[in-house]
Amino acid sequence: MAEEKISNETTSEEVKDTKQESKETGAPKEHAADEKADKKKKGKKDKHEVEIEELSAKLDDMKDKHLRLQAEFDNFRKRTLKEKADLIKSGGETVLVNILPVVDDFERALDSMKEVSDEDAGKQGTMLIYNKFREFLKQNNIKEIEALNQVFDVDLHEAITKIPAPNDELKGKVVDVIQKGYCLNEKVIRFAKVVIGE
Known part of the structure; x- marks a missing residue:
């Protein structure tokens, strides 16, 4: 065991x-x-x-x-x-540009009426319409470009020709304005056609 x-x-x-x-x-x-x-x-x-x-x-x-x-x-x-x-x-720019020649025609008509007396009904009517056009242009922010006796600026002026300057102060400046220029809201819509003195 x-x-x-x-x-x-x-x-x-x-x-x-x-x-x-x-x-x-x-x-x-x-x-x-x-x-x-x-x-x-x-x-x-x-x-x-x-x-x-x-x-x-x-x-x-x-x-x-x-x-x-x-x-x-x-x-x-x-x-x-x-x-x-x-x-x-500038929505109405084309309409406004097309009105400018009409304003030019009114200015020419007023130039031709210089010798007519201010009491003439035709002259008064022309002046009235011309002033309405000018006011219309102002309301639509169109400004005339100052050109006469100003220094020539290619951004604002278009030179047509050069002529001898009547005096030394006008050399390189605008001597004559052939057609007025205009700006719409600081944008040139028509250049001023000018003559430059040299």
Whole structure:
């Protein structure tokens, strides 16, 4: 019996040892499985991080496109408002330009009536109509370009010819005005045709 107890003890010890060995040999297997799981998790994390980076890059790109589009629209809006304001300012420009020769004709008629007395009905009627035209031009922001005895300016004057200046002060200046020039809202709608002294 004592022998049976010893053999049972050894067998139980052997079983314990084999269990421990199997645990030890199984531990590396479990540890390897844990490492694989960790690698998979890291791989998933890396994939998620890459996706997050790609999405943030796309988001930044879309924000940039949105800002550019907004700025472009704002510029378009400002440009159209400016064009509309310019159209309103100079909307009747063609009509006003076509009235200028009529004003010129009235001025010629008044020049020819210098010798006629101021009480003459024809002269008074002509003066009345001429003054109404002048007032109409003022109301529509048309101003006459000052030219006589002014320094020649290519932005305002159109030189027809040059003549010797009557005196040294008039050299390079306008000696005579052939046709008056006009501006509409600071924009030249007809250049003054002038003669320059040299």
